[in-house]
Amino acid sequence: MARARSLETLLTLQEAVQDLESQLEIGERWEKGSPAWIATQAMIDSRAYCQAINKLEGLVVGRLFELGKVHQAGTGYKLRKHIGKALKSRSEAIRNAVKKYNYAAAMLKPPRPPLDVQTVLDHVYLGQFDLLRESCHNIAEKPWAHATAREATTAYFKLRRSHEEVTWVLVEARRLQTWMKDEENLILHHIEQLQVTRPALSFQMRQDYSLLCATNSIHRQRLAALEADEHFDGKRDPGVRKGQEIQDLRVEEPVRSDQEVELEQGDEEGEDEDALQTLESTMTALSLYD
Numbered sequence: 001m002a003r004a005r006s007l008e009t010l011l012t013l014q015e016a017v018q019d020l021e022s023q024l025e026i027g028e029r030w031e032k033g034s035p036a037w038i039a040t041q042a043m044i045d046s047r048a049y050c051q052a053i054n055k056l057e058g059l060v061v062g063r064l065f066e067l068g069k070v071h072q073a074g075t076g077y078k079l080r081k082h083i084g085k086a087l088k089s090r091s092e093a094i095r096n097a098v099k100k101y102n103y104a105a106a107m108l109k110p111p112r113p114p115l116d117v118q119t120v121l122d123h124v125y126l127g128q129f130d131l132l133r134e135s136c137h138n139i140a141e142k143p144w145a146h147a148t149a150r151e152a153t154t155a156y157f158k159l160r161r162s163h164e165e166v167t168w169v170l171v172e173a174r175r176l177q178t179w180m181k182d183e184e185n186l187i188l189h190h191i192e193q194l195q196v197t198r199p200a201l202s203f204q205m206r207q208d209y210s211l212l213c214a215t216n217s218i219h220r221q222r223l224a225a226l227e228a229d230e231h232f233d234g235k236r237d238p239g240v241r242k243g244q245e246i247q248d249l250r251v252e253e254p255v256r257s258d259q260e261v262e263l264e265q266g267d268e269e270g271e272d273e274d275a276l277q278t279l280e281s282t283m284t285a286l287s288l289y290d
Helices: 002-024 035-070 077-107 117-122 147-197 199-227 258-287
Strands: none
Touching: 035 077, 077 117, 147 199
């Protein structure tokens, strides 16, 4: 009885196949080894390989995000523990995905090299997975995947940003000129103030001022070379610092009389004598204990 039912089922299926072939106008059936059979089998294997890559890619990206969240500052203990459990389950899913990938890669002609599970788990950045480039989207054939196209794109954006950089260079060049002028005037102003009251300090500041002027002269030479360029369209004279106009501080210095200067020097000499007497008394006291 079972044999009769199986035979009846077989005949029904054969009739359904013949009806489908007549509707699709298939005159010749595919046989194993025929060109159409081989092409279709290659398409099926390629599709299975792409699906395995996409599955593996999704698991790897999810794992990388979870690893980044674990090491991120502000992640609490409970969340870390929850992410740790998720990483364990995801690691097992990655192992299964790698097995499916290796099977699909072996079915290709020519077969692709197998992948190690530990190698996948040790990767930290998505860019380390070269195999993900061979997905169904065929990224290797995209225009931006070629080195020439990438270099051209980089050069294009650099050219667009270069106009902004030129504007900022002009601004910074004038700021540097203004800073050097103000700094030199300020230091020279204090040098002249200390010339009478503290000549030693004034002499040391003048030495530093000479070194500063030598350094600024190098900057001025470079700024002059920049201004000599035919495309230079900025302002060539120094500006005025916003919020504080430093012009010539030496003119604003009040004139002091000779009596005021002598009184100030006398006070300083008195302070030096007091310090010397204190030092002598201290040395005398220490010599008593010898």
